[in-house]
Amino acid sequence: MINRDDFISGKEWERFLDFSRDLETPCIVINLNTIRLNYQRLRGLFPYSQIYYAVKANPEKEIISLLSEMGSNFDIASRPELDMLLALGIGADRISYGNTIKKAADVAYFYEKGVRLYATDSKEDLRHIATQAPGSKVYVRILIEASSTADWPLSRKFGCHPDMAYDLLIMARDLGLVPCGLSFHVGSQQRDIGQWDDAIAKTKFLFSSLEEDENIRLSVINMGGGFPASYTQATNDLSEYAAEIKRYLVDDFGEDLPKIILEPGRSLVGNSGILISEVVLISRKNNTALNRWVYMDTGKFNGLMETMDESIKYPIVSSKDAPGCKEAEVILAGPTCDSMDILYEDYKYRLPVDLKIGDRLYFLSTGAYTASYASVGFNGFPPIKTYIM
Numbered sequence: 001m002i003n004r005d006d007f008i009s010g011k012e013w014e015r016f017l018d019f020s021r022d023l024e025t026p027c028i029v030i031n032l033n034t035i036r037l038n039y040q041r042l043r044g045l046f047p048y049s050q051i052y053y054a055v056k057a058n059p060e061k062e063i064i065s066l067l068s069e070m071g072s073n074f075d076i077a078s079r080p081e082l083d084m085l086l087a088l089g090i091g092a093d094r095i096s097y098g099n100t101i102k103k104a105a106d107v108a109y110f111y112e113k114g115v116r117l118y119a120t121d122s123k124e125d126l127r128h129i130a131t132q133a134p135g136s137k138v139y140v141r142i143l144i145e146a147s148s149t150a151d152w153p154l155s156r157k158f159g160c161h162p163d164m165a166y167d168l169l170i171m172a173r174d175l176g177l178v179p180c181g182l183s184f185h186v187g188s189q190q191r192d193i194g195q196w197d198d199a200i201a202k203t204k205f206l207f208s209s210l211e212e213d214e215n216i217r218l219s220v221i222n223m224g225g226g227f228p229a230s231y232t233q234a235t236n237d238l239s240e241y242a243a244e245i246k247r248y249l250v251d252d253f254g255e256d257l258p259k260i261i262l263e264p265g266r267s268l269v270g271n272s273g274i275l276i277s278e279v280v281l282i283s284r285k286n287n288t289a290l291n292r293w294v295y296m297d298t299g300k301f302n303g304l305m306e307t308m309d310e311s312i313k314y315p316i317v318s319s320k321d322a323p324g325c326k327e328a329e330v331i332l333a334g335p336t337c338d339s340m341d342i343l344y345e346d347y348k349y350r351l352p353v354d355l356k357i358g359d360r361l362y363f364l365s366t367g368a369y370t371a372s373y374a375s376v377g378f379n380g381f382p383p384i385k386t387y388i389m
């Protein structure tokens, strides 16, 4: 049994139970106030930065509107995300097209709607930006080596070697664009703060060499996401990340820092959500088997995608949890007819021995990469519903 108090206050938990008692499962309940506090905290810890919320983490309209009111900007990756933000009244000048993989027609669409800030990591994409979004600002994403300290790595697929970033920024200038800076993403749920040190050192090298060799003065470092949400595996407090990162920046750049952009997703919305799931079946694979299989009405295809390879280990609370109650190990699985739909088998959760069919399991910290990752209806199970409280 996890210690629920480590993740949510007793008062907040009671409020959540009152709100959710009659909701049909599976569903996710989002506490907007938690997001408000997370945003304020991040603002306070990184007062020198600009925040661009990574919309893919949770694109719920109420979340976007709240963050917009609080002054956030937005990092997006597709036309539908752009249309949604514009429909909510968010100005194109607060939007960054952070996806390095885009069609020329998509760039043209963003440009027509007024977006003037683009990420790139290849010559081909840069040419599209130059022709479809002339005069815009571009930043080049550098490759961060695969690191096993991120629970959800974003390496390999994105970014280019610093040597190529150097060439791309020169090419951007020569194509009439504004080469404004560099970006990186150290991997999502990054537990090793030192990863920012290496990445920032790479940006410093490029800032200096481009100025000396080419008289190109970069002004922006987009540090992407990577800050943690609270799951079962321990992480440093966000204040430690802030202190260390500030130190790396000052070591490399002195007090006259470049403009810093942050693109938090998980750390802003992760702990705002609780996914409620009902036990569908509890069984054993033979008469003397020690482990129970607990099958839930949520699985990989309707909200718990990040259990892939058991990457993210959510804190789980059951409606039978009580101080001192007897527990035993379980294997947790989802409801679909796909054997990939097993949530945790290597990592053994312990749940009360008197857990019964119809009881509820609460997956804490499920505000990020859950609802937006659900399938459209695999096996007929619909995408998971979100409620805002």
Ligand SMILES: *Cc1c(COP(=O)(O)O)cnc(C)c1O
Pocket: 054, 056, 057, 075, 098, 099, 185, 187, 188, 189, 224, 225, 226, 227, 263, 264, 265, 266, 267
């Ligand atoms: C997904 C994504 C983020 C958000 O990352 P988190 O680890 O959830 O904070 C930020 N920037 C880019 C470019 C992304 O693709």
